[in-house]
Amino acid sequence: MLLNIEKLIYGGDGLAHLPADEHGRGKAVFVPFVLAGEKVEATLTEQKSSFARARVEAIVEASPHRIQPGCPYFAACGGCHYQQASYEHQLEIKREILRENLRRIAKLELSGEIQVHPSPPWNYRNRSRLQVQGRPEFAAGYFKFASHDLLPVEECPISSPLINRGIAALWQTGRGGKVAEGVVEVEFFANADDTQLLVEVSCTAAAKRAAVKAWAEELRGLLPEIAGIAASREAQGGTPRHQDEFLLGLGDQHLNYQTQAASYRVSAGAFFQTNRHLTHELVKIVTQGRSGELALDLYAGVGLFSTVLARDFHHIVSVETSQTAASDLKYNLPSNGEVIQATAEQYLNHSTKGQSGKGAFFAPAHKPDLIVVDPPRNGLGESVARSLASLDAPRIAYVACDPATLARDLVPLLGAGYRVEEAHLVDLFPQTYHLETVLHLVR
Secondary structure, eight states, X not given: OEEEOOEEOTTSEEEEXXXXXXXXXXXXXXXXXXXXXXXXXXXXEEEOSSEEEEEEEEEEEOOTTBOOOSSTTBTTBSSOSOTTBOHHHHHHHHHHHHHHHHHXXXXXXXXXXXXXXXXXXXXXXXEEEEEEEOSSSOEEEEEBTTSSSEEEOSOOTTBOHHHHHHHHHHHHHHHTTOSOTTEEEEEEEEOTTSOOEEEEEEEOTTOOHXXXXXXXXXXXXXXXXXXEEEEEEOOSTTOOGGGOEEXXXXXXXXXXXXXXXXXXXXXXXXXXXXBTTTHHHHHHHHHTTOOEEEEEEESOTTTTTHHHHTTTEEEEEEEEOOHHHHHHHHHHSOTTEEEEESOHHHHHHHHHHTOOSTTOOOOOSSOOXXXXXXXXXXXXOHHHHHHHHHTTOSEEXXXXXXXXXHHHHHHHHHHTTOEEEEEEEEOOSTTSSOOEEEEEEEO
C-alpha cells in the first residue's frame, strides 16, 4: 500500500495512517527508516486494534534530507535509526520530538529556544557491547532490528576507532577457534583519548575459568591497548543479572577517564556517559555558574557532575545505588563530598520524613541550593518527583535520556512552582533516535 509519512516520533519510526473508513480516520501505522514528507510503498507486518506496523518496500517520493547511510549494516542492525537523514536534519527531528513530548505530556510550551549541542556524527561511542555465539560457527555482533537474533558485525562506524580494533581482534580469536565456550557477551569501554580499552565479558554458568582466561590472554596479546579484562559468570538459579558471579580479572579493573574538567576512575560494571566528544560539554551545561552551600546529586554514578560541583559548593551529597559506581564515586570525590549508597527514593523518603536511626539517612542541614538528577530511562517516577519538590531547592538540573518520562516527571515539578529557565538538547547519540536533554528548573 501507499503511505504518506506525516512525521517522525520518539522511537525512530515514522507515523502514517491507514485510509479512512466508515468509523473515521484510519489507524496509525508505524514505519521505520523513513523521513517526514516521504511517500512510500509499504507492507503491513503487524496489526493491532489501535495501530499497525509496516516495512518499506520502496521510496516513491524521497525527502530532500535523505542521504545514503554510512554503515553497511544499517536497517538490518537494531542499533541505528536515522542514518538515512543528514546529520543537520537529525538534530531538527530530535528538537521537534523533544518539543512535542513536552507539549503533549507536560502541557509545556517552552518560552525560549532549545539550545542544541551537536556531536561528531561518527566514531563517537566509547562503549559498545557485542553478542557472541560459538556454535554452529563463531559470530559476534548486535541484535537484528526488532528481534533478539544475532546479526554478525565486523565494524561499527559509530564506535571509536580503538573499539573497532577491539571488534577486529575479537573476530580474529573467534575465527581461530580461541573464544572460550560459554562467552556470550563482550563489552569494550575506551578511555577519553581512545588509547586504552577495558573489556567486560559475560559468560554462561557452564563457562570454565581456565578456558576463559586462556582466551582473554590471547585477546590481550592481539591488542596491547587492552588495559584489563573482567569476566563474570551467570549465577545459578535465576539470580538477577547484576548479581552475576565474578569469574576472573586480568590487568586493570578500571580506566582513568580524563575530561577537560576532571579525571574519573571508572571500574568494570560502572556506568559512564557513552559519547567521548560531548562529556565535557554535558558537565559544563549542568554545572557552569552554579555555587552555594549544598548541592544534592541523585543518580550520581561515578561522580560525573559531583566531582566538578564539589569545587564550587561547600558540601555535596551524592546518592548512588550501585555498589561498584559508589566505590568509584568515593574515590573520585574530594573531601567535601558525602556518598550515600541508596536509591534516590530511599534517600528522599528518609530525608523528607526526617527519619533517623541505624541505617537511616538524615535530612540535609541546609536546604539544597541545587539538585541534580540524572535518572535512568524510566525517569524519576511520581514519588521521587514529589519528594524533590518538597525539598524546596531554588534550582533543579534535570538530565534526561527519555523525553517522554522527562515530560511526565515535569508535571508535579511544574505544579509545585518550578519553571524551565533553560532547555538543552545534547546529542550524545547521533544516528539513533536517542537524545539527551538538560533542563534547568528554577522557582
